[in-house]
Amino acid sequence: MSGVADETHDVSHGFAQAEKALQAAGRRGEPVLWYGEIALELVLGEVTPEARQAFLARVFRGVPETALPRWVEVLRVYYAHDGALQQAADALFMHKNTLGGRLDRLQAVTGLNPRSRADGMLFQLAVEFLSRP
Numbered sequence: 001m002s003g004v005a006d007e008t009h010d011v012s013h014g015f016a017q018a019e020k021a022l023q024a025a026g027r028r029g030e031p032v033l034w035y036g037e038i039a040l041e042l043v044l045g046e047v048t049p050e051a052r053q054a055f056l057a058r059v060f061r062g063v064p065e066t067a068l069p070r071w072v073e074v075l076r077v078y079y080a081h082d083g084a085l086q087q088a089a090d091a092l093f094m095h096k097n098t099l100g101g102r103l104d105r106l107q108a109v110t111g112l113n114p115r116s117r118a119d120g121m122l123f124q125l126a127v128e129f130l131s132r133p
Contacts, residue, residue, distance in 0.1 A: 062109040
């Protein structure tokens with residue numbers, strides 16, 4: 001895997017860009033990634049560990065830590081299918097009503113609706129944070 005910087009005359013700046021692109025390529029599983037092709041990775045990489053923990057505590061409030069991996073997988077698959085309940089349920093090997101019930105349960109516990117645009121974005125960011133070292 002490799003990361004490639006944008007054109008620059010500053011070697012240290014170019015190295016930093018290439019390093020960020022390389023890290024993003026590794027997470028995405030892509031052989032080559034240009035710095036100009038990353039966006040979310042730039043923002044997520046700048047969040048302090050303290051801010052990350054505070055954000056996760058807010059989004060997953062009321063969810064036991066032992067249950068987080070299961071919720072992350074459900075949400076990751078649900079959003080990977082753009083919220084298509086049937087497709088996500090099929091990928092998770094469950095009935096769509098079961099998946100719908102689980103999403104409703106998550107809303108009841110956290111107070112955030114994983115099916116809404118605004119709250120869904122928060123869950124998607126949380127899943128990204130939990131998927132990173």
